[in-house]
Amino acid sequence: MVALHWNYEELPWDRIDHSKVDPDLVPLIKAAALVEFNADDYTAYLCNVFHDDPEFQDVAKGWAVEEVQHGRALGKWAELVDPTFNFDRAVQRFRDGYKVPIDLNASVRGSRSGEMIARCMVETGTSSYYAAIGDSTDEPVLKLICKNIAADELRHFKIFYTYTKKYLELEQLNKFQRLKVALSRIGESEDDELAYAYFAANAPEGEDYVHKTYNQAYMRRAYGRYKAKHIDRAVAMVFKACGLKPHTRFCTLASRGAWWLVESRARRLAKAA
Numbered sequence: 722m723v724a725l726h727w728n729y730e731e732l733p734w735d736r737i738d739h740s741k742v743d744p745d746l747v748p749l750i751k752a753a754a755l756v757e758f759n760a761d762d763y764t765a766y767l768c769n770v771f772h773d774d775p776e777f778q779d780v781a782k783g784w785a786v787e788e789v790q791h792g793r794a795l796g797k798w799a800e801l802v803d804p805t806f807n808f809d810r811a812v813q814r815f816r817d818g819y820k821v822p823i824d825l826n827a828s829v830r831g832s833r834s835g836e837m838i839a840r841c842m843v844e845t846g847t848s849s850y851y852a853a854i855g856d857s858t859d860e861p862v863l864k865l866i867c868k869n870i871a872a873d874e875l876r877h878f879k880i881f882y883t884y885t886k887k888y889l890e891l892e893q894l895n896k897f898q899r900l901k902v903a904l905s906r907i908g909e910s911e912d913d914e915l916a917y918a919y920f921a922a923n924a925p926e927g928e929d930y931v932h933k934t935y936n937q938a939y940m941r942r943a944y945g946r947y948k949a950k951h952i953d954r955a956v957a958m959v960f961k962a963c964g965l966k967p968h969t970r971f972c973t974l975a976s977r978g979a980w981w982l983v984e985s986r987a988r989r990l991a992k993a994a
């Protein structure tokens with residue numbers, strides 16, 4: 722049994738302030754709910770990859786329970802602010818069209834420490850994403866949900882980082898190899914998963930999925946939420962996972978570069994819309 726740090730059923734749901742709901746944020750929350758709720762598929766994959774590490778398998782199962790709760794909390798919030806949204810139906814639509822490759826028995830990252838670094842990147846991304854969303858909204862219940870989730874994601878990062886170190890002792894990836902895995906996972910953030918979740922959660926019934934359309938719809942709403950401080954923190958986490966020193970000149974430079982990329986992508990997407 723996993724001890725959760727908070728319980729979505731006990732959140733102050735009756736305190737949602739409908740006058741403070743940002744309509745541009747609602748589609749993002751619906752999409753995020755679907756991705757979070759799908760964590761069980763990743764556990765199955767992780768349990769295959771780490772088939773001889775029962776300790777980590779237990780950790781992965783506990784992790785998934787928390788991620789699934791993130792999905793439930795976000796899904797419930799979305800249903801309460803938009804009564805036309807049906808979370809269960811959206812989950813089904815997402816699962817019908819998007820499949821995590823769970824039947825593999827070796828990591829798609831080429832090594833087990835690579836797999837752990839990729840997991841660290843996902844948690845880096847989610848913790849900064851929910852911090853950015855929480856900071857960008859004045860709706861009190863969503864703000865609280867984002868605060869709880871961001872704290873969970875940071876804990877997840879620490880867990881996967883602990884196992885990164887364990888597997889690095891066995892596999893000895895150098896910093897360059899670690900950085901390569903990290904950057905390739907970051908580069909995948911505009912692949913199908915988020916775009917398809919955005920489609921499944923928001924597109925009218927009967928509509929066809931077009932990656933570019935839904936990826937842009939998602940990213941246009943997401944990129945603009947970030948402030949420089951969220952990117953600084955994310956870059957420091959990437960550095961840590963790759964064995965590079967955070968809080969150095971190199972890290973500051975990388976941070977500025979990343980912020981420039983995020984800002985210019987946000988501008989381009991806004992213009993395209």
Ligand SMILES: [Fe+2]
Nearest residue numbers: 757788791847
């Ligand atoms: Fe999560």
Ligand SMILES: [Fe+2]
Nearest residue numbers: 844873874877
């Ligand atoms: Fe997480």
